[in-house]
Amino acid sequence: MRDFSGRRIVITGGSSGLGLALATELAQQGAHLGLVARNSQNLDQVTRDIKQKHGSGTLIETAAVDVSDEAACQRELNLLVARLGGIDMLINCAGILREGHFQELSTQTFRDVMDINLFGVLNASRALLPALRTSQGRIVNIASIGGLTGVFGYAPYCASKHALVGLTETMRCELKPQGIRVQLVCPPEFDSPMVEALDKYRTPENKAHTLTIPKHDVQTIVRGTLKGIKRGSFLIVPGTMAWMASLGMRHFPRIQHWVVDRVIASVYKGPQK
Ligand SMILES: NC(=O)c1ccc[n+]([C@@H]2O[C@H](COP(=O)([O-])OP(=O)(O)OC[C@H]3O[C@@H](n4cnc5c(N)ncnc54)[C@H](OP(=O)(O)O)[C@@H]3O)[C@@H](O)[C@H]2O)c1
Incomplete structure (x- = not known):
């Protein structure tokens, strides 16, 4: 993919944080957008903001859908794509985070x-596979660096993102023969409403552990993600330091564990129960 101009791009989680930052940059580069999130008012506001910034001619369609609802995805995402006139790329960015000691978090949280x-x-x-097969399009899954390693306090999140990494690896080899390219993005921590909410309650161990890679600004993640998409890389880890850390996680896990265990020990409080 040489450029994004005229491409029809659906972004789940497009009303906030990374999804919104990607949508804003892609609108600037001339893409047509389909934005998905649960809160329709936020989607309307974001649409107005992007059009105000990049011109009322920017094509933006929205769908208020909970992605965990399979039937709603089948119905509403296909209607969304029909309004967009097709789809060239699906960016799966919707996600949530819950932090805490794994023995204290409820099973329902997981x-x-x-x-x-x-x-x-x-x-x-x-839901969008038939339309993506027609366009020979691509799927970009936003996982996390927490999908490549364990992180103190992130048991449900890391479990979900490790599972997503496995799903994406498998989707890549199953969909390649069908002409659909699949890419995986594993960002480090970056500033977003998700992290703002986390900062209000996170454990000190989690904060110390995650910040062994300094927090990135969301624009660095956007630049790295779009560059990786254009290049066609399968694994995209935006940010130079995060990329180096990801190599350490995969190839030198004993060194990585040694560093992390010392960082955690320096602030350790432990669970209340
Ligand atoms: N922030 C970080 O440090 C970080 C690091 C690595 C990876 N990531 C990943 O990057 C992605 C974006 O994170 P962010 O920090 O930008 O989050 P964010 O600001 O909280 O935005 C999350 C977006 O997902 C939507 N969403 C949440 N649950 C949904 C559902 N069930 N159905 C449809 N939409 C839903 C939200 O809108 P509604 O609430 O209206 O549905 C919102 O638009 C996530 O997958 C996250 O795991 C984040």
């Missing part, structure tokens, strides 16, 4: 995170 971070990607991707 299920909620899996329902959106894993099954949400499955539902949206399967």
Whole structure:
């Protein structure tokens, strides 16, 4: 994909954080957008903001859909794509985060995170497969660096993102013969409403662990993601330091564990129960 001009791009989670930042940049580069999130008012506001910034001629369609609802994805995402006149790329960016000691978090919390971070990607991707096959398009799944390693306090999140990495690896080899390219993005922590909410309650161990890679600004993640998409890379880890850390996680796990264990020990408080 040389450029995004005129491309019809559906972004789940397009009303906030990374999804919104990608939508804004892609609108600037002339893409036609289909934005998906649960809150319709936020979608309307974001549409107005992007059109105000990049001209009222920008084509933006929206669908208020919960991606964990398989039937709603089948119905509403196909209507969305019909309004867009087709689809060239699906960016699965919708996600949630819950932090805490794994022995204290409820089983329901694990299920909620899996329902959106894993099954949400499955539902949206399967709903739009026929349309993507027609366009010989691509699917970009936003996982996390937490899909490549364990992170203190992120048991449900890491479980969901590791599962998403496995799903994406498999989608890549199953969909390539069908002419659909699949790409995986594993960003480090970046500033977003998700992290703002997390900062209000996260454990000190989680904060210390995640910040062994300094927090990135969302524009760095957008640049790295779009560059990787254009290049056709399968695994995209935006940010130079995060990329180097990801190599350490995969090839030198003993060194990575040694560093992380020391960082955690320096702030350790532990669970209350
Ligand atoms: N922020 C980070 O540090 C970080 C690091 C690595 C990876 N990531 C990943 O990057 C993605 C975006 O994160 P972010 O920080 O930008 O999050 P964010 O600001 O909280 O935005 C999340 C977006 O997803 C939508 N969403 C959530 N649940 C949904 C559902 N069930 N159905 C449809 N849409 C849903 C939200 O809208 P509604 O609430 O209206 O549905 C919102 O538009 C996530 O997959 C996250 O795991 C984030």
